[in-house]
Amino acid sequence: LYILYKVYDAYIDLQPWLKEINYQPPDFIRDIPVKNTDPITRYCEKLRHELGRDTRFIASYAQREETLLEELYTDTLMELLNDRNESLGHLEGLEQLLGEQGVFNPQAETVLITGDAGVGKSILLQKLQRLWSKRELEQTDAMFFFKFRCRMFSTFKETDEISLRDLLFKYNCYPDHDADNEVFSYILRFPKKVIFTFDGYDEIQEDLDLGNVPEVVSPEEKTHPLLVLINLLCGKLLNGSRKVLTARTGTEVQSRVIRKRVALRGFSPAHLQTYTNLHFKDQEHRDLVSVQLDASPHLCGLCSIPLFCWIVFKSFKHLRSVYDDFELPEVCVTLTNIFLLLSEVFFSRGAAPPPGLLKKNTRCPADTFRAGLRPLTAFSKLALLGMERGGFVFDQEEVASCGLTEEDLQVGFLRPVSRYDACGNPSTFEFLHLTLQSFLAAFSLVLDEQATVGNILKFFTECSRRDNTSCLSCVFPCIGGSSKPRGKDPFKTNEHLQYANLFLTWFLQCY
Numbered sequence: 001l002y003i004l005y006k007v008y009d010a011y012i013d014l015q016p017w018l019k020e021i022n023y024q025p026p027d028f029i030r031d032i033p034v035k036n037t038d039p040i041t042r043y044c045e046k047l048r049h050e051l052g053r054d055t056r057f058i059a060s061y062a063q064r065e066e067t068l069l070e071e072l073y074t075d076t077l078m079e080l081l082n083d084r085n086e087s088l089g090h091l092e093g094l095e096q097l098l099g100e101q102g103v104f105n106p107q108a109e110t111v112l113i114t115g116d117a118g119v120g121k122s123i124l125l126q127k128l129q130r131l132w133s134k135r136e137l138e139q140t141d142a143m144f145f146f147k148f149r150c151r152m153f154s155t156f157k158e159t160d161e162i163s164l165r166d167l168l169f170k171y172n173c174y175p176d177h178d179a180d181n182e183v184f185s186y187i188l189r190f191p192k193k194v195i196f197t198f199d200g201y202d203e204i205q206e207d208l209d210l211g212n213v214p215e216v217v218s219p220e221e222k223t224h225p226l227l228v229l230i231n232l233l234c235g236k237l238l239n240g241s242r243k244v245l246t247a248r249t250g251t252e253v254q255s256r257v258i259r260k261r262v263a264l265r266g267f268s269p270a271h272l273q274t275y276t277n278l279h280f281k282d283q284e285h286r287d288l289v290s291v292q293l294d295a296s297p298h299l300c301g302l303c304s305i306p307l308f309c310w311i312v313f314k315s316f317k318h319l320r321s322v323y324d325d326f327e328l329p330e331v332c333v334t335l336t337n338i339f340l341l342l343s344e345v346f347f348s349r350g351a352a353p354p355p356g357l358l359k360k361n362t363r364c365p366a367d368t369f370r371a372g373l374r375p376l377t378a379f380s381k382l383a384l385l386g387m388e389r390g391g392f393v394f395d396q397e398e399v400a401s402c403g404l405t406e407e408d409l410q411v412g413f414l415r416p417v418s419r420y421d422a423c424g425n426p427s428t429f430e431f432l433h434l435t436l437q438s439f440l441a442a443f444s445l446v447l448d449e450q451a452t453v454g455n456i457l458k459f460f461t462e463c464s465r466r467d468n469t470s471c472l473s474c475v476f477p478c479i480g481g482s483s484k485p486r487g488k489d490p491f492k493t494n495e496h497l498q499y500a501n502l503f504l505t506w507f508l509q510c511y
């Protein structure tokens with residue numbers, strides 16, 4: 001019994017029974033070492049270990065300030081939708097995501113989660129992954145869990161080719177001590193034991209003209225990584241495995257490949273209260289924030305989106321530590337206000353008085369921005385550069401070419417991302433959030449005194465030039481439904497441009 005209990009994944013089907021009989025090994029048995037020599041279950045252990053390590057923290061703007069996921073994760077509203085996008089009610093817990101409730105297409109294998117920017121799609125996947133890594137994801141007997149960010153698939157060259165095996169082992173987790181290839185054979189034999197998460201389908205910016213998506217049915221066949229992804233989602237590869245795909249609201253994904261659909265709606269008032277309590281350990285701050293939220297329906301509305309709520313709370317915490325009388329903005333709070341507040345916090349963090357010293361009493365955001373103008377200009381330039389080439393990941397060279405120094409990287413706008421070339425090279429960066437990149441790109445356009453009107457308004461022109469069809473649907477008719485071929489286009493992801501336009505409109509109004 002102890003061996004069945006210890007070598008968990010090898011006897012995964014017996015685990016519910018062990019739980020039912022409430023098996024607890026006595027102490028004298030616990031002392032007996034059990035050496036697992038099975039490559040498959042050793043691989044499962046490795047996967048759980050790596051996923052546990054990678055999902056521990058919520059990425060924060062300052063690496064020194066990382067927060068444990070468990071300390072801040074708060075449930076959000078998860079609305080179940082049918083194939084016509086009509087509501088079927090709300091899910092009660094994460095476990096129900098993979099369950100049968102709300103399945104409208106039993107042949108399909110992909111659960112689609114949609115939601116607006118910052119509503120918490122990535123964090124929800126992170127929570128799912130964390131639960132699995134800790135064996136706390138109820139009602140699933142999955143032994144393998146592979147997580148991917150869709151933007152990874154855009155980093156490959158047109159000529160790059162990989163197989164399913166490479167995708168799993170080279171770009172996710174390598175099976176050690178598996179000379180006989182037992183792990184992969186097992187995965188192929190029992191695809192139902194596999195869960196994939198693919199985050200941010202809207203972020204795919206391929207440069208391939210894939211008017212017709214060829215079928216890839218052999219797991220050994222090497223082909224372009226995007227084709228491997230599409231064939232996985234369609235169930236042509238590793239048929240039977242479960243897939244959870246996230247995308248921004250409005251991204252078209254053909255119902256044919258969707259098993260069930262969930263829309264994230266952010267924090268309800270009760271969730272917001274829970275989040276406030278988790279965020280502020282100090283009762284005085286808690287009460288103050290609650291009162292200010294109650295007083296401003298505008299602010300309250302913005303705070304239903306977790307990302308904006310996090311920015312508002314972080315800013316409040318910081319500015320309150322510097323100025324005695326700081327209050328959250330009350331009327332007509334816009335997203336631009338929120339990002340201005342965040343930028344102010346970034347540039348004023350060095351100015352916080354040491355504990356014990358008197359707080360300042362005059363807050364002058366204009367002075368803070370003036371003092372931070374050089375790095376702000378450099379960050380904005382980088383954001384615009386990325387926006388123009390449709391890119392979210394920057395290498396050292398690009399960062400330096402915009403005039404950013406090592407010290408600037410500590411300010412908080414950028415965070416490091418590991419490279420996807422399996423070399424473990426950490427020298428690439430991305431903005432804390434795509435909406436922040438849009439904000440800074442708009443900032444760059446208004447900061448540039450040489451910019452012509454045409455130049456400033458170029459994103460408006462781009463957005464109106466393009467039609468409404470999803471860029472993905474043009475490229476992948478099997479997913480998106482349209483069959484228009486596409487060539488190279490630096491302005492691929494319309495939504496980020498629309499965000500930039502939103503911020504630009506606000507800046508121009510202020511001029």
Ligand SMILES: Nc1ncnc2c1ncn2[C@@H]1O[C@H](COP(=O)(O)OP(=O)(O)OP(=O)(O)O)[C@@H](O)[C@H]1O
Pocket residue numbers: 058059072073074075076115116117118119120121122123124200247248306307308310433434435
């Ligand atoms: N459930 C949650 N509990 C606590 N904080 C959350 C939650 N969801 C999101 N957040 C906060 O909001 C931030 C943004 O969330 P996340 O990256 O998951 O949004 P998203 O929906 O994936 O956005 P995008 O579509 O732009 O990628 C997180 O880094 C975290 O600080």
